[in-house]
Amino acid sequence: MNAEIIAVGSELLTPHRQDTNSLYLTEKLNDLGVEVRFKCIVGDDLEGLTAAAKLAMRRSDIIIFSGGLGPTEDDLTREAVAEALGLKLQRETQLLAKLEERFAKRGMKMSANNAKQADILTSAAMLPNSLGTAPGQWIAGKYDGQERLLMLLPGPPYELKALFENECIPRLRARIPAQYIATRTLKMAMMPESQVDARVAPIYKTYTDVETTILAGAGEIQLHLRCRKDSQTDAEARVEELAGKIEDEMGDAIFSRKGETIEQIVSYLLQMRGMTLATAESCTGGLLAERITSLSGSSRYFLGGAVVYSNELKTQFANVPKALINQHGAVSREVAASMAEGIRKRCLSSYGVGITGVAGPTGGTEQKPVGLVYIALAGEEGTQVVERNFPGDRKRIRQFATQQALEMIRRALL
Amino acid sequence: MNAEIIAVGSELLTPHRQDTNSLYLTEKLNDLGVEVRFKCIVGDDLEGLTAAAKLAMRRSDIIIFSGGLGPTEDDLTREAVAEALGLKLQRETQLLAKLEERFAKRGMKMSANNAKQADILTSAAMLPNSLGTAPGQWIAGKYDGQERLLMLLPGPPYELKALFENECIPRLRARIPAQYIATRTLKMAMMPESQVDARVAPIYKTYTDVETTILAGAGEIQLHLRCRKDSQTDAEARVEELAGKIEDEMGDAIFSRKGETIEQIVSYLLQMRGMTLATAESCTGGLLAERITSLSGSSRYFLGGAVVYSNELKTQFANVPKALINQHGAVSREVAASMAEGIRKRCLSSYGVGITGVAGPTGGTEQKPVGLVYIALAGEEGTQVVERNFPGDRKRIRQFATQQALEMIRRALL
Numbered sequence: 001m002n003a004e005i006i007a008v009g010s011e012l013l014t015p016h017r018q019d020t021n022s023l024y025l026t027e028k029l030n031d032l033g034v035e036v037r038f039k040c041i042v043g044d045d046l047e048g049l050t051a052a053a054k055l056a057m058r059r060s061d062i063i064i065f066s067g068g069l070g071p072t073e074d075d076l077t078r079e080a081v082a083e084a085l086g087l088k089l090q091r092e093t094q095l096l097a098k099l100e101e102r103f104a105k106r107g108m109k110m111s112a113n114n115a116k117q118a119d120i121l122t123s124a125a126m127l128p129n130s131l132g133t134a135p136g137q138w139i140a141g142k143y144d145g146q147e148r149l150l151m152l153l154p155g156p157p158y159e160l161k162a163l164f165e166n167e168c169i170p171r172l173r174a175r176i177p178a179q180y181i182a183t184r185t186l187k188m189a190m191m192p193e194s195q196v197d198a199r200v201a202p203i204y205k206t207y208t209d210v211e212t213t214i215l216a217g218a219g220e221i222q223l224h225l226r227c228r229k230d231s232q233t234d235a236e237a238r239v240e241e242l243a244g245k246i247e248d249e250m251g252d253a254i255f256s257r258k259g260e261t262i263e264q265i266v267s268y269l270l271q272m273r274g275m276t277l278a279t280a281e282s283c284t285g286g287l288l289a290e291r292i293t294s295l296s297g298s299s300r301y302f303l304g305g306a307v308v309y310s311n312e313l314k315t316q317f318a319n320v321p322k323a324l325i326n327q328h329g330a331v332s333r334e335v336a337a338s339m340a341e342g343i344r345k346r347c348l349s350s351y352g353v354g355i356t357g358v359a360g361p362t363g364g365t366e367q368k369p370v371g372l373v374y375i376a377l378a379g380e381e382g383t384q385v386v387e388r389n390f391p392g393d394r395k396r397i398r399q400f401a402t403q404q405a406l407e408m409i410r411r412a413l414l
Numbered sequence: 415m416n417a418e419i420i421a422v423g424s425e426l427l428t429p430h431r432q433d434t435n436s437l438y439l440t441e442k443l444n445d446l447g448v449e450v451r452f453k454c455i456v457g458d459d460l461e462g463l464t465a466a467a468k469l470a471m472r473r474s475d476i477i478i479f480s481g482g483l484g485p486t487e488d489d490l491t492r493e494a495v496a497e498a499l500g501l502k503l504q505r506e507t508q509l510l511a512k513l514e515e516r517f518a519k520r521g522m523k524m525s526a527n528n529a530k531q532a533d534i535l536t537s538a539a540m541l542p543n544s545l546g547t548a549p550g551q552w553i554a555g556k557y558d559g560q561e562r563l564l565m566l567l568p569g570p571p572y573e574l575k576a577l578f579e580n581e582c583i584p585r586l587r588a589r590i591p592a593q594y595i596a597t598r599t600l601k602m603a604m605m606p607e608s609q610v611d612a613r614v615a616p617i618y619k620t621y622t623d624v625e626t627t628i629l630a631g632a633g634e635i636q637l638h639l640r641c642r643k644d645s646q647t648d649a650e651a652r653v654e655e656l657a658g659k660i661e662d663e664m665g666d667a668i669f670s671r672k673g674e675t676i677e678q679i680v681s682y683l684l685q686m687r688g689m690t691l692a693t694a695e696s697c698t699g700g701l702l703a704e705r706i707t708s709l710s711g712s713s714r715y716f717l718g719g720a721v722v723y724s725n726e727l728k729t730q731f732a733n734v735p736k737a738l739i740n741q742h743g744a745v746s747r748e749v750a751a752s753m754a755e756g757i758r759k760r761c762l763s764s765y766g767v768g769i770t771g772v773a774g775p776t777g778g779t780e781q782k783p784v785g786l787v788y789i790a791l792a793g794e795e796g797t798q799v800v801e802r803n804f805p806g807d808r809k810r811i812r813q814f815a816t817q818q819a820l821e822m823i824r825r826a827l828l
Binding site: 038042293 | 425430432450451453455456457465466469627638693699701703706707708718719720722724726727730731760773809
C-alpha cells in the first residue's frame with residue numbers, strides 16, 4: 001500500500017519553518033510495510049487544499065493530513081476534505097460540551113470560533129486528542145471503487161504523535177496485510193563514504209531483497225538495511241546475514257549496529273571498564289564535553305574538563321608548559337599531547353583528551369591552515385596524537401574533530 | 415506571482431532525509447516578491463513526476479524542480495517534464511563533448527548513462543553548471559494560455575544555489591514586475607511567547623500591510639516583519655515604523671533587530687567594552703562555551719572555562735569550597751555564585767558565569783526537580799544569581815540555561 005502525506009499550514013511555506021511530522025509518519029508507515037509515495041505542503045487555502053485532497057484520493061491508498069484543525073479561520077482541513085469527498089460536516093454536541101468544559105476548567109469562556117473544532121465529517125470516526133483541543137478524524141471507505149484510508153491529524157508534533165500512535169496505528173494494523181520488516185543500522189566513524197561504499201557495495205548488491213541506504217555526515221557513515229518478508233524470521237535472517245557479511249568486511253570500523261550514537265558506545269565502554277574521562281579543548285570550544293554530557297548519567301564516567309582557549313589557561317588548567325607553547329605554537333602535536341596528559345593528571349581520570357587546531361574561517365596560515373587539528377588521547381598506556389586536515393566550515397571542522405576524539409576513545413577501549 | 419517547488423528523489427521520502435533546498439528557494443523567491451504556494455516531494459517515478467508536473471503547470475506561475483537530473487536510470491525529471499509539456503528531449507552534442515572532456519580530465523572514460531545529462535528539452539535554455547555534471551534548464555512559455563516559467567535544477571544544494579543565484583534570479587528579475595520588499599527581524603530572549611504576543615499584537619495588527627510572523631524557540635522569540643510596496647523607500651518606511659513602535663513597547667528586551675544571534679550581540683558588546691568572559695558549567699556540560707566559541711574570533715573575548723561535572727573539579731577549577739557544596743548541595747544558588755566568582759578569579763576575566771542544575775531526565779528529587787537550574791554572573795559590580803525551572807527534555811533545559819546566561823551577560827553589558 002502507498003501513502004501520501006499532506007502537511008497543511010502557510011507557515012510551512014515560509015523560509016523559516018519546515019514540516020517535520022512527515023519524517024515521523026514515514027518511519028511508522030514503513031514499519032507497517034507502507035511506502036510513502038508523495039508528500040505535499042499546502043498553505044491555508046481552501047481551493048489549493050481541496051485540489052490536493054482530490055488528487056491524493058485518486059493516486060494514494062492512505063492519505064494523512066497534518067495540521068489545519070485549529071479554531072481559526074485559517075484552519076481549513078476539515079472543510080477542504082468535506083468538499084473533496086462530497087461529505088458534510090456535523091457539529092458533535094458531546095464534543096462541543098467537552099471543549100466548553102476544557103475552557104471552563106481554566107476559568108475561560110470559550111470563544112465562538114472554537115466550536116468548529118467539534119465539526120466531524122459524516123462517516124468519520126472521531127479520534128480523541130487528550131493533549132489538545134482538536135480531535136483527529138479517521139475515514140475508511142471506497143472512492144471511485146478504490147479502498148481509501150484517510151486521517152486528519154493535528155499539526156503540533158506531540159499531539160500528532162500521540163494520536164497516530166494510539167489511534168491510527170491499531171486501525172491501520174487491522175486493515176493492512178501483516179508485513180514483516182527487519183532493519184539494521186550499521187555506523188562507522190572517520191571513514192570516507194567512497195571508501196566504505198567501494199568495500200560494501202559488492203556485498204549488499206547481491207542482496208536484492210534488502211534495501212540498503214548509505215548516509216554520510218561529518219565523520220560518520222551510516223548503512224541502513226531494511227528487508228520485508230512474509231515472516232519476521234525470514235526478514236530478520238536476511239538482514240542479519242547481510243549485516244554479518246558487512247561486519248566481516250569492515251571489522252571494528254563499525255562502532256554500532258543498533259543505531260546507537262558514538263557518544264553512547266563510548267559511554268557503554270567506559271562504564272563497562274569502570275573508567276573515567278576528562279577533556280581539554282581549544283578549537284572545539286566545549287563541543288566534545290557538550291556531546292559527551294548530552295547523555296543522561298554521563299557524570300558516572302565524565303569528570304569534566306577545561307575549555308582552554310587562551311594560552312594562559314592551557315597552562316593553568318591543563319599544565320601545558322609555557323615553553324612548549326612558545327616552542328611549537330598552540331596548534332601543534334606537542335601541545336595537544338600535553339593538554340591530554342595535563343587534564344588527565346589534573347582530573348585524575350583514566351583518559352584525557354586534548355584538542356587544538358584552527359577551526360576558521362580566520363586564523364589560518366600557510367603552515368597551519370584552517371582545518372588543521374591535532375587530537376590527542378592520553379591514558380595509562382601512553383599518549384597518541386593524530387593530525388588531521390578537515391574540510392568544510394567552522395561547524396563541520398569542529399564536528400569532525402570531536403568525532404575523531406570519540407573514535408580514538410572508542411578504539412582505545414576495545 | 416505564485417511558485418511551486420517540486421523536490422525529486424526517493425531518498426526524500428524516507429525517514430532519514432528532508433528537502434532543504436526549498437527553504438533557500440523560498441527565501442530568494444520571496445525577495446523577488448513571489449510567494450510559494452505549494453511544495454511537493456515526489457520519488458523517482460515517471461508517472462508520479464509527470465502528474466505532479468501537469469498539476470503544477472495548471473496551478474502555478476513558476477515551477478521549480480530540484481533533483482532528478484543525474485545520470486542514473488532513477489533520474490527522471492527531464493523525461494517527466496517532456497511528457498507533461500509535450501516537449502521532446504534533444505541530445506546537445508556540444509554539451510556531450512564537454513561532459514566527455516570532464517571525465518577525460520580526471521582520467522576516466524564516461525559511461526554511456528552519463529550522456530543523458532546532455533538531453534535538453536526543446537524550447538529550453540541550458541543553464542551551465544560549473545560545479546557538477548548536470549546543467550539546469552529554463553523554459554518560459556504559454557501553456558493553456560497561461561504564462562509559465564519552469565526551471566529544472568540539480569539536487570545537490572551547492573549546485574542548486576549557484577545555478578539559481580547566477581542563472582535563474584537574473585532571468586526572473588527580467589520577467590517579474592519589480593517588487594520592493596523590506597524586512598526586519600526582532601529577537602527577544604527569555605520571554606514567554608504569549609506575553610510577547612499580548613503586548614505586540616495590538617501594535618502589529620494595525621499594520622495590515624506588514625506581514626508579521628512570531629517564531630518561538632527555547633528561550634527565544636523572533637518577530638519577522640515583511641512589507642511589500644511599489645518603492646523600496648515606502649516598504650522600508652513601513653517596517654521601520656512598525657519595528658520602532660514594537661521597540662518602544664518592548665524596550666531593551668529586544669536584543670537584535672537585524673537577525674543577529676544572541677551570541678553575536680554578546681560578542682559585539684564584550685568587544686566594544688574591551689571585556690572578557692570565562693565560564694564554569696556543570697549541567698550544561700560545555701554547551702555555553704560551545705555556543706560562544708561557535709563564532710570565529712571569539713578568542714578575543716572568551717578566555718575559556720571549565721566543565722566541572724564532578725564536585726572535586728568544582729573545587730579544583732572554580733575554587734568552590736568543599737564545605738559550601740556539603741552545606742547547600744552542588745545544585746544551589748550558593749554554589750552557582752561561587753562557580754562564577756571562582757572561574758572569574760582563576761581566568762582573570764571581566765565576567766564569570768556559573769551554571770549548575772538538574773538537566774534530567776534522571777537525577778531529580780522533590781526538592782531539586784528536573785529543570786531546576788541556577789545561573790550566576792559575577793563581575794566587578796558583584797554577583798547575581800537567578801533560579802529557574804525550565805520545562806522540556808534534557809536538550810531543551812540545557813538550551814534554556816545557556817540562553818539565560820547569555821541574556822544575563824547581555825543585560826550586564828548594556
